Amino acid sequence: MTAFILRRSLQSIVVLFIMSLIVFVGVNLVGDPVDMLINPEADQAEIDRVIRDLGLDRPVSEQYWYFVLNAFQGDLGRSFIFGEPALKLIVQRMPATMELALVSLLMAVVFGIPLGIYAGLKPTSKISKTIMAGSILGFSMPTFWVGIILIMFFSVHLGWLPSTGRGDVDTFFGVTSSVFTLDGLSHIFLPAFNLALFKLSSVIRLARAGTREVILQDYIKFARAKGLAESRVVRIHLLKNIMIPVITIIGLEFGSLIAFSTVTETVFAWPGMGKLIIDSIYNLDRPVVVAYLMIIVVIFVMLNLIVDILYSVLDPRVRIKGVS
Amino acid sequence: MGASANKQSFDLPATGLRKFWLDFSESPTAVIALFVFLTILFIAIFAPWVSPSNPYDLTSVDIMNSRLPPGSEDFSGNFYILGTDGAGRDMLSAIFYGLRVSLGVGALSGLVALILGASIGLSAAYFGGRFETIMMRIVDIQLSFPSILMALIILAAFGKGVEKTIIALILVQWAYYARAARASALVEKNKEYVEAAHCLALGDRRIILSHIAPNCMAPLIVVGTLQTAHAISLEATLSFLGLGLPITEPSLGLLIGNGFEYMYSGDFWISIFPGVALLITIVSINLVGDQLRDMFNPRLQK
Amino acid sequence: MDPILKINNLQTHFFTKAGILKAVDGVSFEIGAGEIVGLVGESGSGKSITGFSVMGLVDPPGKIIDGSINFKGQDLSALSNNQMQGFRGNRIAMIFQDPMMTLNPVLRIETQMIEAIQAHDGSISREDARIRSRDTLGLVGISSPDERLRAYPHQFSGGMRQRVSIAIAMLNRPDLIIADEPTTALDVTIQGQVISEMQKLCRETQTALLWITHDLAVVAGIADRVCVMYAGRIVEQGSVANIIANPMHPYTQGLMGSVPSQNRRGKPLQQINGMVPSMLNLPAGCAFQNRCNHANEKCSKIQPDITQLADRRQVRCFNVPAGQQV
Numbered sequence A: 001m002t003a004f005i006l007r008r009s010l011q012s013i014v015v016l017f018i019m020s021l022i023v024f025v026g027v028n029l030v031g032d033p034v035d036m037l038i039n040p041e042a043d044q045a046e047i048d049r050v051i052r053d054l055g056l057d058r059p060v061s062e063q064y065w066y067f068v069l070n071a072f073q074g075d076l077g078r079s080f081i082f083g084e085p086a087l088k089l090i091v092q093r094m095p096a097t098m099e100l101a102l103v104s105l106l107m108a109v110v111f112g113i114p115l116g117i118y119a120g121l122k123p124t125s126k127i128s129k130t131i132m133a134g135s136i137l138g139f140s141m142p143t144f145w146v147g148i149i150l151i152m153f154f155s156v157h158l159g160w161l162p163s164t165g166r167g168d169v170d171t172f173f174g175v176t177s178s179v180f181t182l183d184g185l186s187h188i189f190l191p192a193f194n195l196a197l198f199k200l201s202s203v204i205r206l207a208r209a210g211t212r213e214v215i216l217q218d219y220i221k222f223a224r225a226k227g228l229a230e231s232r233v234v235r236i237h238l239l240k241n242i243m244i245p246v247i248t249i250i251g252l253e254f255g256s257l258i259a260f261s262t263v264t265e266t267v268f269a270w271p272g273m274g275k276l277i278i279d280s281i282y283n284l285d286r287p288v289v290v291a292y293l294m295i296i297v298v299i300f301v302m303l304n305l306i307v308d309i310l311y312s313v314l315d316p317r318v319r320i321k322g323v324s
Numbered sequence B: 001m002g003a004s005a006n007k008q009s010f011d012l013p014a015t016g017l018r019k020f021w022l023d024f025s026e027s028p029t030a031v032i033a034l035f036v037f038l039t040i041l042f043i044a045i046f047a048p049w050v051s052p053s054n055p056y057d058l059t060s061v062d063i064m065n066s067r068l069p070p071g072s073e074d075f076s077g078n079f080y081i082l083g084t085d086g087a088g089r090d091m092l093s094a095i096f097y098g099l100r101v102s103l104g105v106g107a108l109s110g111l112v113a114l115i116l117g118a119s120i121g122l123s124a125a126y127f128g129g130r131f132e133t134i135m136m137r138i139v140d141i142q143l144s145f146p147s148i149l150m151a152l153i154i155l156a157a158f159g160k161g162v163e164k165t166i167i168a169l170i171l172v173q174w175a176y177y178a179r180a181a182r183a184s185a186l187v188e189k190n191k192e193y194v195e196a197a198h199c200l201a202l203g204d205r206r207i208i209l210s211h212i213a214p215n216c217m218a219p220l221i222v223v224g225t226l227q228t229a230h231a232i233s234l235e236a237t238l239s240f241l242g243l244g245l246p247i248t249e250p251s252l253g254l255l256i257g258n259g260f261e262y263m264y265s266g267d268f269w270i271s272i273f274p275g276v277a278l279l280i281t282i283v284s285i286n287l288v289g290d291q292l293r294d295m296f297n298p299r300l301q302k
Numbered sequence C: 001m002d003p004i005l006k007i008n009n010l011q012t013h014f015f016t017k018a019g020i021l022k023a024v025d026g027v028s029f030e031i032g033a034g035e036i037v038g039l040v041g042e043s044g045s046g047k048s049i050t051g052f053s054v055m056g057l058v059d060p061p062g063k064i065i066d067g068s069i070n071f072k073g074q075d076l077s078a079l080s081n082n083q084m085q086g087f088r089g090n091r092i093a094m095i096f097q098d099p100m101m102t103l104n105p106v107l108r109i110e111t112q113m114i115e116a117i118q119a120h121d122g123s124i125s126r127e128d129a130r131i132r133s134r135d136t137l138g139l140v141g142i143s144s145p146d147e148r149l150r151a152y153p154h155q156f157s158g159g160m161r162q163r164v165s166i167a168i169a170m171l172n173r174p175d176l177i178i179a180d181e182p183t184t185a186l187d188v189t190i191q192g193q194v195i196s197e198m199q200k201l202c203r204e205t206q207t208a209l210l211w212i213t214h215d216l217a218v219v220a221g222i223a224d225r226v227c228v229m230y231a232g233r234i235v236e237q238g239s240v241a242n243i244i245a246n247p248m249h250p251y252t253q254g255l256m257g258s259v260p261s262q263n264r265r266g267k268p269l270q271q272i273n274g275m276v277p278s279m280l281n282l283p284a285g286c287a288f289q290n291r292c293n294h295a296n297e298k299c300s301k302i303q304p305d306i307t308q309l310a311d312r313r314q315v316r317c318f319n320v321p322a323g324q325q326v
Helices: A002-030 A033-037 A044-054 A060-072 A084-123 A128-138 A143-157 A182-214 A218-225 A230-268 A271-281 A286-314 A314-320 B003-007 B015-022 B029-044 B091-127 B129-143 B148-156 B162-188 B193-200 B204-215 B217-240 B250-262 B269-296 C047-055 C081-087 C109-118 C127-141 C146-150 C158-170 C187-206 C216-224 C240-244 C250-257 C297-301
Strands: A170-172 A174-179 C003-016 C019-032 C036-040 C061-070 C091-094 C176-180 C210-213 C225-230 C233-239 C307-309 C313-315
Touching: A002 A060, A002 A286, A002 B129, A002 C158, A033 A044, A033 C225, A033 C297, A044 A286, A044 B204, A044 C047, A084 A128, A084 A230, A084 A271, A084 A286, A128 A182, A128 B269, A128 C250, A143 A182, A143 A230, A143 B217, A143 B250, A143 B269, A170 C109, A182 A230, A218 C091, A230 A271, A230 B015, A230 B148, A230 C109, A271 A286, A271 B148, A286 B148, B015 B029, B015 B269, B015 C250, B029 B091, B029 B148, B029 C297, B091 B129, B091 B204, B091 B217, B091 B250, B129 B162, B148 B217, B162 B204, B162 B217, B193 B204, B204 B217, B250 B269, B269 C036, C003 C047, C003 C210, C019 C036, C019 C047, C019 C061, C019 C233, C036 C047, C036 C216, C047 C061, C047 C091, C047 C210, C061 C210, C091 C146, C091 C158, C109 C127, C109 C158, C127 C146, C127 C158, C187 C210, C210 C216, C216 C240, C225 C307, C233 C240, C233 C250
Parallel strands: C036 C210, C036 C225, C091 C176, C176 C210
Antiparallel strands: A170 A174, C003 C019, C003 C061, C225 C233, C233 C313, C307 C313
């Protein structure tokens, strides 16, 4: 088990290294780094100074070394717009994004798994067909458009929920979040639901496919032959088996929730890092873009690692043999 | 004795297109979806002829007619069934032209990504070795990042524009085709007919293109349908965010984005109708794709 | 002796898109308390579906449409699924064919055993249930059962897993165990062990056993009586000794001929000609007619009825030698 985690961590470091290389090459070799990293309005003296500071007059290998060194020290450049370190800007906005993504994930799982299992257990029933039709619709609807519809219906038409921004926050056990206040909850509901909808569809599909496959297995029939109540067969025997693929995918999907939050945050003016990156791309604030990319890469690599470890904890076949 | 043998009648198995259509029409939903999609395709191709007006002909657009609700008529007697947008353009015409742009960009990027991805996937499976390992590692890494993120990275590096959006969509999609092509080519390359082709001393190129590739088409068509729907949706998202297509090529995404600002004043139609058109397009393609996938999936065959 | 299980004219049909598949079509037989009955047939003959019908575990589109399954005076086919739950794994237990597939891969053995006890005894403590599980594991020949309880299925070999399944079946001291080809997936050496242990266990605990198999030789070694199934019907039944010494139905004769035996060393094995007919498209008359050497015109028109013979013996064939009929 320890060996397994160690090996996986090592692999993650390799991927991180490769991705940092790609971002570095993307910034320095594909585009002109002077263009990318220096405020276009700067004068020649300023440009020369930054070129020296960034070591752009040195060989490429040495430049990469400085890039990595700076990145390790948390220095990913300064925002042209805000004049602050890019990393700081992103870290400030990260909790709002994480909160949004987590609430969405929770919504997708809490609704998606029971609906998917139901559709898998009774594939021919009317309700199941409705669920699956809904999931195709949810799968097909572009996130941003659903967001607009939600705002139009719940905010403009009914006037029930606010459509922009994050609500009041409160701190509980050291965690500061807007889900602890009523105002915060009312603000997060629409964007979280918007973001969840797309994932909800895939969780439903996944849970349904898993159920359909597991339900045919002999061990389910054997569990019934033991005289177990149907609820126990579903809750223990079925659920534990479909949770393995579901958890894997959910973990990986969490990353894509963070990525898609760029869209939702823009629609709902949610003050997270997703809105920041879109604004930064729009305003050509490249240091922030580069910093965001590096942060996202780290998040993804970490997520993959966590999912792998979680997977091995869930599946005794992997856990006990130690290696896969 | 064999009394029952001659009692049985054998239906000749339907072949080719006929069999394809028989299988496909098993799902009425898919047939309707296909019909809807073909209609949309027709509208997109012939937009200049089927639209009530040319929304981008500045001489026929009057700012005085801006934001007319659906079913309005202007002073010169023009009827706007879906209303007009902020610049006084007929929404229906704008949607028809938008479909043209959205489908065009989706289809073009899908086609190039298919050719690129399939070539890489097929060669990877066929040649194996280090080439395969490296290509598939790249595919794995790329697929572990969400498409929207990949597209944002590319657009952030290259800037916006029609070609750049298409390039971004191709780079986002190729890995899916490469993976699908490799998976089925791995199965095909060990079959006897490929061995036979080897025995005839045919060249690698010929074996890949005329022997293996045709037998890998089914999964690629399925991936292609679903990916095209995805590409259209992604392009709409990017254009909505203002990072995709420029205002000179208004796709559905851009139309929706334009309408977004008017929504709080209750002028819902400017955003809603292009969105409905987009949704119908994507849903119909996805339904067709789902049915194709079920048809080609050997595990679901009776 | 009153039989504990009495199946009468059981009809289990599958309503598929391609038509109605009569997997079990009028099966009747009895099992006495502590008796071991072999149910023999090829794959697709309906023998497993017969077992599942008794358990009330026929999956859709299958359905019991007629007949009765009388278990200790109660008709199981009339019970609701909830009522059936009380019997399953409690009074009637089942063992499946493939031990690699019957145990849930993500649950510990103890979880899978204890739940089987607690499902039928709400008052038993987890600790007591665990002790009973451990003892039962010991009973089926698993060494260091205490440790083994904590293990997961993949840590066992196929033979060991099948012993675990047997132990689970025995947990609640059932009156009847239905074993669906429990040794088919095992190595031949392990097969022998499992068969003799099963036989011993059932004899000791006076548990009746319905042993479903395609292998007549296995049945000859373990059972008291045999039912031979073909195309959803029992074509011949009687005591093992009688059937082995004097198989009457042409199908049983064919099965007997195809078993390698020491008495006929050097002679070629017989085989049954032709193939099992499609269950969706059975010929009129006797289902075996295409493959039968004695078939005549009558066989292709009329479905043969059961002929009662001496010694609780039954044959479903027109060509039963005269003088044996009662």
